[in-house]
Amino acid sequence: MKLSVRRGDTVVVIAGKDRGKRGTVERVDREKGRVVVEGVNLVKRHQKPTANLTQSGIIEKPGSIAVSSVMVVCGRCKEPTRIGHTVLADGRRVRKCIRCGEAFNQS
Ligand SMILES: [Zn+2]
Structure with a gap:
């Protein structure tokens, strides 16, 4: 799939519960047509403590959203x-x- 969104782009969410939020694209999945945007579509994950990781409890991570739900924000006109x-x-x-x-x- 050919996508016009790239990692590092600033995007605004135009659909869904996070509509209006802006963030930086952290990951692009071309095959699925999905993107992960910093601070958007946060999903709670239960983190079990392990030997190496002492922090336990619930952590929030951004989940992927459809690329059609975001628009790239221009660095010049900021729109x-x-x-x-x-x-x-x-x-x-x-x-x-x-x-x-x-x-x-x-x-
Ligand atoms: Zn522009």
Whole structure:
């Protein structure tokens, strides 16, 4: 699956219980079309104490959400935007903000 979201992007959640939250993309699962966003869709996991890990109890970890539930936030206009593509002078094809035309560093 071809996704326009990359790890390290700032995204805003546009659907579900975390709608409106912003965070950084920690992981992208291209095959499933899902992303893990810092602080979003936190799920509680029961952590059993082990020999190496003394902390026990409930920890919260971000769970994955569908990539269609997030929009990339442009670093320049700071608005959620759809992503277009543009070709730079050196031939590199990069993503760009549909709103302001800003090219994103990573393709
Ligand atoms: Zn922009």
